[in-house]
Amino acid sequence: xxxxPFPSALFQQNRERxxxxxxxxxxxxxxSNDIMPTNADGxxxxxxxxxxxxxxxxHQEESILVLAPDAVDPTQREILFLREPNELLTIWEGYKxxxxxxxxxxxxxxxxxxxxxxxxxxxxxxxxxxxxLNTNEHQRSSSPVQTRDxxxxxxxxREYPLxxxxxxxxxxxxxRAVKSSFExxxxxxxxxxxxxxxxxxxxxxxxxxxxxxxxxEFAHEFIRHKGQFAYSPIIASGIxxxxxxxxxxxxxxxxxxxxxxxxxxxxxxYASDLTRTIPVNGxxxxxxxxxxxxxLRIFRAQVAALVPGKTTKDLRSECxxxxxxxxxxxxxxTMDQVKQSTPDNLAVKKYFMHGVSHPIGLDVHDxxxxxxxxxxxxxxxxxxxxxxxxxxxGVRLENTVLVTENGQLxxxxxxxxxxxxxxxxxxx
Ligand SMILES: [Mn+2]
Numbered sequence: 404x405x406x407x408p409f410p411s412a413l414f415q416q417n418r419e420r421x422x423x424x425x426x427x428x429x430x431x432x433x434x435s436n437d438i439m440p441t442n443a444d445g446x447x448x449x450x451x452x453x454x455x456x457x458x459x460x461x462h463q464e465e466s467i468l469v470l471a472p473d474a475v476d477p478t479q480r481e482i483l484f485l486r487e488p489n490e491l492l493t494i495w496e497g498y499k500x501x502x503x504x505x506x507x508x509x510x511x512x513x514x515x516x517x518x519x520x521x522x523x524x525x526x527x528x529x530x531x532x533x534x535x536l537n538t539n540e541h542q543r544s545s546s547p548v549q550t551r552d553x554x555x556x557x558x559x560x561r562e563y564p565l566x567x568x569x570x571x572x573x574x575x576x577x578x579r580a581v582k583s584s585f586e587x588x589x590x591x592x593x594x595x596x597x598x599x600x601x602x603x604x605x606x607x608x609x610x611x612x613x614x615x616x617x618x619x620e621f622a623h624e625f626i627r628h629k630g631q632f633a634y635s636p637i638i639a640s641g642i643x644x645x646x647x648x649x650x651x652x653x654x655x656x657x658x659x660x661x662x663x664x665x666x667x668x669x670x671x672x673y674a675s676d677l678t679r680t681i682p683v684n685g686x687x688x689x690x691x692x693x694x695x696x697x698x699l700r701i702f703r704a705q706v707a708a709l710v711p712g713k714t715t716k717d718l719r720s721e722c723x724x725x726x727x728x729x730x731x732x733x734x735x736x737t738m739d740q741v742k743q744s745t746p747d748n749l750a751v752k753k754y755f756m757h758g759v760s761h762p763i764g765l766d767v768h769d770x771x772x773x774x775x776x777x778x779x780x781x782x783x784x785x786x787x788x789x790x791x792x793x794x795x796x797g798v799r800l801e802n803t804v805l806v807t808e809n810g811q812l813x814x815x816x817x818x819x820x821x822x823x824x825x826x827x828x829x830x831x
Contacts, residue, residue: 407629407671411510413585414460417578418481421458422472424574430471430527431535431571432559434551435464452552453765454537454575456672459483459509463500467520468511471527478513479527487516528563535571541768576770580762581780586673587805587814590764590782593633593675594803594814596668600624601679601818605828610658610684614638617662618652625668633669633676634767638662640683644797645790647757656683661691661796667767667803674767676784677815678801685829687822691796694789695822697729698798701787702820705759706804709785709811713777715760722759722787727751735791754789763803781806782814 425431433455439447449464459468467484474480486492488499502514515523528534536559537552560568582590600621607620617638625631638652641660656662660683667676680695682688687695705722727744730736730751740750760783762769769782777783782805790797802815819828 407589408508409460409585409589409671411460411508413583414458414508415510416583418458418470420578421574422470424578425470425472425535426533428473428531429533429535430469430531431537432524432555433458433468433537433571434555435461435466437551438464439548451672452537452550453672453770454571454579457575457579457765459511461485461500461505461509462672465517467517469524469527471531473531474527475530479523481511482513482515482523483509483511484515484517484520487518528566532567534559534563534566534568535574536568537571537575540570540572540576540772541766541770542773543768572770576772577775579764579770580775581778582764582782582805583780586764587780587782589671589673590675590803590805591814593630593668593670593673594677594818596625596628596630596670597666597675597677598815598818599628600666600668601664601677602828604664605681605819605825606831608656608662608681608683608685608829610656612656612683614640614652614654614656614662617656617664621666628668628670630668630670633667633674637665637678639665642792642795644680644799645792658684659688661687661798663797663799665799665801669767672765674763674765675803675814676763676767676786676801677803677818678786678788678799679818679820679825680798680800681825681829686826690794691798692822694733694791694796694798697733698787698789698800699820699822701725701729702785702800702802705785705787706802706811706813709760709777709783709804709806711777711779711806714773714775715758715762715771715777715783716773718760719758723749723751723755726755726787726789730754730789733789735789754791755787756790757786757788759787760784777806779806779808 436452438449451462465486469482505514536556603624604620635650639649640656640662643649644663661680663680665678727741736750744750762771786801788799805812819825
């Protein structure tokens with residue numbers, strides 16, 4: 404990932420917001436993500452821990468952030484520990500941050516090298532009572548691999564068993580959900596890059612192109628603007644429309660088929676998330692258009708439904724209700740089937756089986772808890788769909804939307820979504 408600079412004020416502000424929620428004599432410790440190995444001497448690219456980045460703006464591996472707002476020595480209240488650069492490291496791995504650069508990026512004045520961590524940490528632990536440690540609490544996270552934070556939790560609790568331990572995520576996730584103006588601008592820039600990709604692809608697609616070529620068009624547009632895919636793109640033509648997480652992206656697009664594009668650009672550390680379903684030959688068939696317009700109506704209704712006070716679960720059940728009605732109008736379900744639905748056995752799930760909104764920001768599926776209620780400043784996706792296996796196609800539409808005090812701001816409002824707009828772009 405290419406580093407897009409943010410003002411250090413963003414991270415300073417984030418630390419202040421967290422500090423206000425901490426009880427007296429607290430210490431919080433956050434670790435970088437590991438660089439994951441592949442085979443032989445290979446490794447994957449480094450993806451920074453989003454919580455550490457949120458509080459420091461630091462991209463580098465093996466970094467540790469320590470926050471102890473009540474430390475007796477005022478210089479110890481915010482400390483960043485980094486790998487010490489040396490000539491060998493620079494030759495093999497490239498440039499590592501100097502202390503001055505780390506201060507510029509983070510606003511943290513006290514930057515130390517990693518070898519100084521144990522002694523300073525011990526001193527602070529002896530002063531503090533409450534320890535806040537970082538965990539990944541996304542409900543669908545299922546990695547068997549232990550993170551650096553998880554290893555640290557074990558070491559820390561073994562070394563200091565009588566401290567009072569708490570989960571930092573409980574405090575941090577509600578903060579991360581409410582985006583600052585810096586963050587909204589960053590997400591908006593990612594959305595704008597997604598727009599460039601969509602426009603390019605709509606002009607490119609025609610019968611016979613391969614899904615892989617379509618993916619490459621997006622990649623070209625994203626990478627030349629210093630962005631990347633925010634997540635593995637789904638480029639799914641024909642019946643693959645109905646496979647929710649299809650990502651083999653290697654079939655030829657056939658005349659008469661629909662092509663589902665679930666693709667978002669990431670820029671700096673921020674993500675965007677979009678889905679469009681376009682006709683391979685540039686014109687929707689009558690039936691495709693019927694389904695498309697139904698999904699677009701649901702989309703419009705669900706954007707308007709993004710109001711403070713609701714949970715994403717509330718949004719999902721509202722969406723299920725209106726999707727069920729549209730499925731009746733499309734002849735997919737009968738009124739009786741809809742009426743006989745029970746919460747555990749919704750008829751509409753045959754055609755719409757996923758959630759309609761998730762928060763987005765540093766992560767595509769951003770840090771959240773199900774019980775959190777939407778507040779102004781949240782950025783969420785809106786992504787209804789109708790998937791008709793028996794007719795061999797599905798339609799999903801998705802934009803990234805900001806919730807404001809008095810409504811919603813669709814950050815992708817300028818990306819074509821009406822069927823006619825898509826057709827005219829494809830035929831231009
Ligand atoms: Mn999404």
